[in-house]
Amino acid sequence: MPYMHGVYTTEIPTSVTPPVQATAGLPVVFGTAPVNLATEPAPVNKPVLCYTYEEAVKQFGYSDDWQKYTLCEFIKSHFALFNVAPVVLVNILDPATHKKSVAAESVTLVDDQATLANDGVLKDTVVVKSQDGATTYVANTDYTIAFDDAGRAVISRLATGAIAAGATLTVNYDHLDPSMVTSSDIIGGVDATTGAYEGLELLNQVFPLFRLVPGMVLAPGWSHDPAVAAVMVAKASNINGHFKCIALTDVSTSEVKKYTDVPNWKETNTYTSPRQAVCWPKVKLSDEVFYLSTQLAGVICRTDAENDDVPYASPSNKTLQANGAVLADGTEITLGPDQAAYLNGQGIITALNFIGGWKAWGNRTGAYPAITDPKDAFLPVRRMFDWIANSLILMFWQKVDYPISRRLVDTVVDSANIWLNGLAARGFILGGRVEFIQDENPTTDLMDGIIRLHVYVTPPSPAREIDFIVEYDPQYLKSLFAA
Structure with a gap:
């Protein structure tokens, strides 16, 4: 140990671990x-x-x-x-496997547009040819493809391209098949x-x-x-x-x-x-x-x-x-x-x-x-139990592999109790506490690096039934004679 002369400081971990809450309903x-x-x-x-x-x-x-x-x-x-x-x-x-192929679907341009029969058209697979199949047209040169509000593929003729107005085209393509x-x-x-x-x-x-x-x-x-x-x-x-x-x-x-x-x-x-x-x-x-x-x-x-x-x-x-x-x-x-x-x-x-x-x-x-x-x-109540358990895992994961000591136990117990007390104060639970119980922590488990903490918690049950007991009270007849 080096020779030291003066005033020095050191830090120790905070004795209370800040809470980390799990996403409740993702x-x-x-x-x-x-x-x-x-x-x-x-x-x-x-x-x-x-x-x-x-x-x-x-x-x-x-x-x-x-x-x-x-x-x-x-x-x-x-x-x-x-x-x-x-x-x-x-x-x-998967568009690579859940698909079907359509060969030589015939469509005729009306107002320079034609809509393919199937939905789910995979745009990159579309091949547009002349009616006799002899000429293959070029996308974005002779025509464009877009989807309408119903998700159908619409072929639009470009006036500067090689497709004639009102032409009948032959189209090959693949389309999604969700039934697969x-x-x-x-x-x-x-x-x-x-x-x-x-x-x-x-x-x-x-x-x-x-x-x-x-x-x-x-x-x-x-x-x-x-x-x-x-x-x-x-x-x-x-x-x-x-x-x-x-x-x-x-x-x-x-x-x-x-x-x-x-x-x-x-x-x-x-x-x-x-x-x-x-x-x-x-x-x-x-x-x-x-x-x-x-x-x-x-x-x-x-x-x-x-x-x-x-x-x-x-x-x-x-x-x-x-x-x-x-x-x-x-x-x-x-x-x-x-x-x-x-x-x-x-x-x-x-x-x-x-x-x-x-x-x-x-x-x-x-x-x-x-x-x-x-x-x-x-x-x-089931969701609260899961949420509390998930939150405790997130909160104390950082303490895994710490040396088992009284300080570790106190840090976990005190931190968890502060968190549960906060939940109770806001009405999220009726009450809760964490205890380190000797009978639940046998020597052999402690030697093997296992500690157990007992969580007691009571989330509120939903008021599924509200009963009013209604009784006729003849005492109120006296009000007829009140001054």
């Missing part, structure tokens, strides 16, 4: 997109973080044909109707050749890419497939080996057309996870029809935003952007409060138009009624 959405319409196409099977409608459309394109392009439904609902952000979008439709995308593509996995992640496996890439913890996983248009829903729940239950979130899933409105049949479908197809919201039916706004899971995500994100991104409030009895509920075939569904309560009692979230317009209605996870533990049966 949606990660899997589906198909009209990438041929994108000006800056996002890679296939790559999570993309979007904060605005413009960002999303620029990278994924947009089409009103939501049956073919399921991500567009979510883009419209989340950004345009609920005005919440951000969202992570993952396009599974299957549930297996959404489920994905790991490519055996390249090792690349695909489909729902990409949920594990969201935090490493963006440092944001997923709050919800969705696949509108696909989550009514039991195989897809099962993998959604499995992935939501174990993200990167540490984090957890919920899966928003739908019941098939093609198969289930009566509300009384929904519980049996739910149980038969095992939509029964504590980390699963089960939605039925669809909802509509004018002529646009949405999966209920899509709009429920918007309700959840807006509700969280109103509470400083703390997911303690239920999305139930919050306004949907809808003016009707429908089945897949367009049949309108109108439930009364008693019918909606029946679905809620079976762990199903629905849409109710009773007081205050159309509202999301239901607090229960898919685990109810088989499981009644509040942390697993109530959606907001």
Whole structure:
């Protein structure tokens, strides 16, 4: 040690660790997109973080044909109707493989333009020839290609080019075929050749890419497939080996057309996870029809935003952007409060138009009624448990591999308790504390570098039932004789 003479200072780590909160409701959405319409196409099977409608459309394109392009439904609902952000979008439709070829389609120019028959045209594959096929015309010299409002490719003749006015042309091209995308593509996995992640496996890439913890996983248009829903729940239950979130899933409105049949479908197809919201039916706004899971995500994100991104409030009895509920075939569904309560009692979230317009209605996870533990049966309580756990991981990851000492234990316990006390003071939880309990930390575990801290926490349950007891009180008859 060097010889020292004077006054010196040193620093030690702060005894209280500042809180780091997990993103409560970040949606990660899997589906198909009209990438041929994108000006800056996002890679296939790559999570993309979007904060605005413009960002999303620029990278994924947009089409009103939501049956073919399921991500567009979510883009419209989340950004345009609920005005919440951000969202992570993952396009599974691969223009290299999910496509069909058209040979020698004949079109005739009218007012110097002709529209191709198929949507999803891949612009770079278009070859325009003369009617007899003898002459191949040059793009941007003889003609241009643009997309109209319906997403159709329009060939426009250039007056300075070689194409005659009113000519009949022969066109070869490839176009997207979303029908080739299957549930297996959404489920994905790991490519055996390249090792690349695909489909729902990409949920594990969201935090490493963006440092944001997923709050919800969705696949509108696909989550009514039991195989897809099962993998959604499995992935939501174990993200990167540490984090957890919920899966928003739908019941098939093609198969289930009566509300009384929904519980049996739910149980038969095992939509029964504590980390699963089960939605039925669809909802509509004018002529646009949405999966209920899509709009429920918007309700959840807006509700969280109103509470400083703390997911303690239920999305139930919050306004949907809808003016009707429908089945897949367009049949309108109108439930009364008693019918909606029946679905809620079976762990199903629905849409109710009773007081205050159309509202999301239901607090229960898919685990109810088989499981009644509040942390697993109530959606907001389940979300709070996951959010608190995710936040503790983020907060104390920096302490991993520190020497186990009393100072380390005190720092973690004190920091966590200060944070929980703050949540309680703001009404986000009824109370909470962290303890380091000797019986839960045997000597052999401490020797092996393992410490356990016991978190006690009580998020508020939603007031699903408010009862008034009304009694006739004859004592008030005396008021008739009052002076």
